[in-house]
Amino acid sequence: MNNKFEDLKVWKNSFDLTINIYKHLKECRDYGFKDQIQRAAVSILSNIAEGLERNHAKEIIQFLYIAKGSCGEVRAQLHIAKALGYISPEKADVYIDNSALISSQLYNLIQYRLNGKKSNT
Numbered sequence: 001m002n003n004k005f006e007d008l009k010v011w012k013n014s015f016d017l018t019i020n021i022y023k024h025l026k027e028c029r030d031y032g033f034k035d036q037i038q039r040a041a042v043s044i045l046s047n048i049a050e051g052l053e054r055n056h057a058k059e060i061i062q063f064l065y066i067a068k069g070s071c072g073e074v075r076a077q078l079h080i081a082k083a084l085g086y087i088s089p090e091k092a093d094v095y096i097d098n099s100a101l102i103s104s105q106l107y108n109l110i111q112y113r114l115n116g117k118k119s120n121t
Contacts, residue, residue: 025037061113
């Protein structure tokens with residue numbers, strides 16, 4: 001497995017989701033909500049990066065679990081953004097699907113780290 005986090009599909013997908021959230025909510029005036037979802041999105045890719053820069057398997061897995069938790073938080077907030085009209089239903093559904101994919105990729109990466117099963121996420 002490659003140890004460079006920037007090469008991982010899950011990190012690239014997290015980066016793309018974060019950039020899309022920032023761009024889409026650029027004009028949002030609900031600053032509390034905007035700050036929360038942006039911080040949660042940044043947390044996903046930051047924890048992937050921080051975890052993979054660690055030397056101990058337990059630490060790596062711990063940070064990947066934190067990233068997965070942040071991914072769930074983002075997905076929940078995307079449902080709120082959709083319901084409040086901050087993001088169109090079509091865009092929100094795409095972002096929700098992307099966050100579900102990232103969560104699945106993180107699960108697979110965690111399983112790989114725990115069990116040594118092949119993963120290219």
